Amino acid sequence: MTMTSPTPTAPVKLAPASKSSAPQRPSRFRIGAGQQMKGGPFAYVALAVVGFGSLLPLYWTLVAASRTQDEVLASTPPFLPGGKLIENIQTAWEQANLGKAILNSVIVSSSITLATLFFCTLAGYAFAKMRFRGRGWLMTAVIATLTIPPQLSVVPLFMMMSGLGWGGQLESVIFPTLVSAFGVFFMRQYLIEALPYELIEAAKIDGANNLRIVVSVVLPVARPAMMVLGMLTFVQAWNDFFWPYLALNQQNPTLQVALGQLSASYTPDQSIVMAGALISTLPLLVVFVVFGKKIVGGIMSGAVKG
Amino acid sequence: MRITRSVAGRRLRAPLVATTGLTVTALLLTGCGGSSDSGKGADADGNITLTVADFGQFGYKEAGLFEKYHELNPKITVKEDTTAEEKNYYPKLLQQLNSGSGLADVQGIEVGRIKEIVDTKADSFADLSKSIGVDEWVSWKAKQATAPSGAVIGAGTDIGPMSLCYNRELFEKAGLPTDRTEVAKLTEGGWEDFLALGEQYKKKAPAGTYFMDSASAMFNAVVSSSPEQYYDASGKPIHEKSASVEKGWKLAAEAASKKLTQGLAQFEDQWQAALRKSTVATVVCPAWMAGQISTYAGDANKGKWDITSAPGNTSANWGGSFLAVPKSGKNVAEATKLVKWLTAPEQQAAVFKAIGVFPSNQGAYELPDVKNATLPYFNNAPIGQIYADGAKSIPEAVLGPKDGVIKDSISTQINNMEQRGTSPDKAWDAALRTIEKAIG
Amino acid sequence: MATSTPTRDAYATPPREPQKQPPSERRQLWRSRLWRFDDKASPYAYIAPFFLVFGAFGLYPLLYTGWIALHRVEMTGLDSMEWVGWENFDKILHDPEFWTSVSNTFLIGVISTVPQLLVALGLAHLLNYRLRASTFWRTVILTPYATSVASAALVFALVFRADGGLLNWALGLVGFDDTNWANGHWTSKIAISVIVIWRWTGYNALIYLAAMQAVPNDLYEAASLDGASRWQQFRKVTIPSLRPTILFTIVISTIGSMQLFGEPLLLEGGALGATGGNENQYETLSIYLYNYGWNLGHLGPAAAVAWAMLALLLIIAAANWFIGRFVRKSAV
Missing domain, CATH: 3.40.190.10 (Periplasmic binding protein-like II)
Known part of the structure; x- marks a missing residue:
């Protein structure tokens, strides 16, 4: 799957829904195909090969970023990182406006993540637990929007943004991505099972209005799913390339845009490009190492439920 | 009543407030991001x-x-x-x-x-x-x-008055003269002479080297030596019948079919690599090209290059x-x-x-x-002298709005003739198509 | 008279008995109306932001694209639109480069999707064993997902480089000559597919894994009672149960391949990337759109390309629907 779309999308449908009530990471003890079977040596070898393939390009990024271009392109490439990392990063930093790019990426990704969490939790809750006219087809409409690639609307978006005076500004990449259909769907799936009607009832008995219910009942229950959605959204927003590349420019880029520009900039040096790539990847790798378990669980739960 | 009012009020306001809040936050955040860029006015000290x-x-x-x-x-x-x-x-x-x-x-x-x-x-x-x-x-x-x-x-x-940059070391290995005036003499008669020199080079060329980086450079030199290029004075595109384009294209096709060029897209990565590795013996050189060569060929190749007048003493402005x-x-x-x-x-x-x-x-x-300028990188070539005369006789060219794209489209197709052996007719058709598209 | 009890009919639960005696009837009525308004309006208020944002930045531009496609709009003057009718569609449909990019998109889609999903299926199967450090393995195969298109494309550009590339070096060890990957028609498509496969295989594997874990165990028990081997179980139980998921990932991957942009743009970079190679050998539809609109500066034809993409998507959706029906029928 190649999703360069600004909205995180993931499979929506569906294997038969599991019967467990809380859609956290799949329980170790849920029995499925071969779950009870121990992995043999072959499984470990195969996984190690795939794992090696998964990590090699990242390792190569590090090696290339820490050496000179001549070393990287030599007839026998180097296998260990060298000592030029800091120097290359400094050069990349100056050439590609990386300081500003990082700040911009943080601003864009956080704004999008916060907004997505807020709006998608609200909408997901409404679709999961409230009854209202048009609910069915509105939900279908939400899911249908998942299949619309951003390519279809970039031309007018670009003109609109220029008209609004947002051309080249961060607003132009933040606003179109404030919500995500996947987020609505994800929160709905979670809340359907995680939020019992009794809780809502109890709150109503205490005289709480709808908003109070959202604040003091729904949000606490939704928190684990929001964490996951937040991380997935952040990753998507951080890595988004197509629209930001069209909308922003070198004076005011996000990291990915700066990176795209860095590769086209006046530098004969691949090491410096790789240093830039390293800078843009590192923050997310750290997040993955720390929250790996949660993200893996989140992707899996997003996939099964439904 | 108090409860009711607060309930109603809050209910109506809350989503609105929250939405606005978020929007404002986003705006503020972007404002911060944007301001340092657009607000490049003087700081407190007037810097x-x-x-x-x-x-x-x-x-x-x-x-x-x-x-x-x-x-x-x-x-x-x-x-x-x-x-x-x-x-x-x-x-x-x-x-x-x-x-x-x-x-x-x-x-x-x-x-x-x-x-x-x-x-x-x-x-x-x-x-x-x-x-x-x-x-x-x-x-x-x-x-x-x-x-x-x-x-x-x-x-x-x-x-960009025209000259010819050449790699002395490669010329020597191929048994060609390395002295500026001698090289200039060999190509005195124009671009046909230049191609003939290329064939001579090819006979004894060091392995893996080529006479030219790309025939597109020669094409550009030919076109830019003419007052009539891609547009006529009334602003109509004439690339299909312009004499200079036709002449340049023919020469380029010839260079491609004789395999005198490495067929590199100029300024791209592999072109840079070719300079670094000294695999091309000549680069048709508008004045600014010398800087590109010295940058990409790097210090390791300092002194190996030289500059002489363009074939046929072409006086042209490229770039x-x-x-x-x-x-x-x-x-x-x-x-x-x-x-x-x-x-x-x-x-x-x-x-x-x-x-x-x-x-x-x-x-x-x-x-x-x-x-009196000389370029140390290029074996102290007396560039002041080389360019000064040509610069004065540069013809006044008619420019068009899409000159850049037309030039690039043709260069791409010249690369295809060189690299892939695309036939000149097919390449020309493709060039016309892209140009038509670009002109819109 | 007592019917004015506030009922919260927004919730899919039976109405409750009144808990408290209303202080006064008028107040009760007033309050009840508010409750009702609350219940009626709240759901709409909650879903409104989504639809507002989508309407403004998704649906409206989508429709507006169609309108722009009928006009001449230049990057040099965004304010002026000149009606040209079908001319833009005419232009792109008669442009061989457009059809090249359609077929490139399709081919790259197939080359990247098929191996990707097969490997993902196998990986999911492996991960479904009881393993030591299972979270570790899952995280490792997911790390490419954390890498941005730009970083991934750039590092693979270095791997696939004609001179000094890592891959050519490795192939050189076993006696192959240097290949100019980006220059060839097939090799460039393979190179792009490799980037796609690298980034998304782990992600898809996790989705299959989740689906596998949701397969009820009785199915396997029944199968093994019938004497089915593990391989037969995988084929007869696992695959059929995963069918909807597999179909879904295929659809998503197809849509995804339509969006391929960063990979081809940055494989060679520079102006070559913007036209998908000097013979457009790896130009995808997204690149074609970008080149037309942003490089050549003609937004009208670019908008027409967008609608052509929409048409292709609808065709794919229809095909998917038919295949889905066929699969369901044959599964019965």
């Missing part, structure tokens, strides 16, 4: 940073001019923002002109685009006619940047650029001063001395730095 966005190699860095300007004007720091390929630079410039944001204080514009900018975007740039001495420029150069209203939107940086000041900038006055200074004779001479980018300001031609 100003001016950004110059350009492409390829303008040579200011190499000549140390930005530092010098900072020394002369301690409150002003100049930052350069360079894109390697003009083809990547120009589309972004158009977008930025549209949105009016993201523009640097000074923007470079290539000669192949200046007509389109003058035609469609002249309003976006400050009129320099009062602030720079327009008469100092080579007359056709100043004309190119003059809008119908009389506004001059760009100050000429350089022009050359302008510096323009977008009106939307925060420091238009300071930027204008910077442009004036950068394009003044002394500074153009300094750039010429540093990397061989040839002045467009006539005032520079009589300066010793220009007249």
